[in-house]
Amino acid sequence: MKKYAGLILIGLISFVFLVYAVKWIKHRMDYAVSDAVFVKAEQMATLSFQVSGKVVEINKDLGDWVEKGEVLAKIEPEDYRLQVDALESKINSLRAQKEALQAQINRMSKELRLNLENSVLASQELLKKEEALLAQMGDLEAQIELLRKDRERLKDLLDKGLISKRRYEEVDTNYLAMLERKKALQKSIEELRLAYKRSLVGVDMAKVSLSRIAELEKQVEALKHEIMALEKQKENALRNLEYTHLEAPFSGYIAKRFINVGDVVRAGQPAFSLINPETLYVEVLLEETKLKGIKKGNKAYVRLDAYPDIVFEGEVQEISPASAATFALAPRDVSAGEFTKVVQRIPVKIKLKDKDKDMLRVGMGGRVEIKRE
Missing domain, CATH: 2.40.30.170 (Efflux pump adaptor protein, beta barrel domain)
Structure with missing residues (x-):
């Protein structure tokens, strides 16, 4: 009897194990x-x-x-704020310099261009005056040449006693007066030529002065680039100032x-x-x-x-x-x-x-x- 009971128990245990094994395998599947x-x-x-x-x-x-x-x-944040303030101050200073230079350029440009125009006009007027005097000189020389020939002819007639001395002296006086007038005209022409040379010097000086404007414009451009670089630095400094606050990203x-x-x-x-x-x-x-x-x-x-x-x-x-x-x-x-x-x-x-x-x-x-x- 005990033998049968043991076999039944073993069978039940085997059955339970088999059922569990089947369930375990099926679960894993x-x-x-x-x-x-x-x-x-x-x-x-x-x-x-x-x-x-x-x-x-x-x-x-x-x-x-x-x-x-x-x-x-x-x-x-104090160090970062001071950095921002320093950059801001430097930027404002450079902007003031740039504005002052630009105002100087505008003023000089207007004045110097006006001076250049006046110098050019003055030189052109002197050339016209010289042309007019040269034309007068030509007419005067033609008159002098006629008087010279009349003077020589009357001198010959005077020496032969065919005319009065007074007639000769009138022509001689006119001839000498014309020569003096020619000298005065030549002096005026020389003075005009000298004034023309001085006017050309004035034109050159005005052009040189205008070239200074180009140098000032280069300074303005350099200040502009320096300001842009400082503004970039200021952006970084402001960003660093913001970074002194740690914020939650989500x-x-x-x-x-x-x-x-x-x-x-x-x-x-x-x-x-x-x-x-x-x-x-x-x-x-x-x-x-x-x-x-x-x-x-x-x-x-x-x-x-x-x-x-x-x-x-x-x-x-x-x-x-x-x-x-x-x-x-x-x-x-x-x-x-x-x-x-x-x-x-x-x-x-x-x-x-x-x-x-x-x-x-x-x-x-x-x-x-x-x-x-």
Whole structure:
């Protein structure tokens, strides 16, 4: 009797084990199961100041909720503000110099161009006067030549006693007067020529003065470029002044604070870690041997170690086109021919229902079962 009871017990145990084994195998066929589960966030950032300085104010601490654009902390802005003020002062000074030079150029340009025009007109008038005197000189020389011939003829007649001395003296007096008039006319022509040369010097001086305007315009252009360069520096200085306020790039919770009031921080030094809970998801590093039947949209059931009695429902949102090892900082070197086969893991992103996200924390681990098609 005891023998039969033992056989029955063994049979029942074997049956139970067989049923369990069948269910386990069927479950593994219907689901891809993995323990490589991690809670992550799409919007998770380590924030830092972009300038160096002493921390003078901290507005948020670990676990605090912050809105996008809210100021988390400040560093001493005085040095950056002084830099902006100094650049602003220098820019204003150079602008004043540029405006003064431009006003001088406008005034000189008007005066010098007027002087040049007057000098040119004066020289042209002198040339016309010279032409008129030369024409008079020609007429005078013709008259002198006639009087000379009359004088010689009358002199011959006087010597022969055919005319009176008075008649000869009248012609001789006219002849001598014409010669004096010619001398005066020649002197006037020489004076006009000298005045013309002086007028040409005036024209050249006016042109030289106009060339000074070009030099002043070069100075204005140099000041313009210097002002533009300083304005670029001012933009950078204003940006650095803004960077003394560390603002949240998105809404979320403070996951960690790395700084304290009074700390002297460097540009790029971590200050806060910020996580947006609305972007939490579960990443599964699924073995390549379990990928069969896993597609986007498949149902997934997650048990986290922190909540072993709760099953979180979700679905497959993305399946990475490459293994996790592909992007490792130190990839395996198989160029020497040494190779040990290792099962690769493919990152699979699972989106959970929104109602479950409040319980999640970045870094949690657990177990996942993904329904195969």
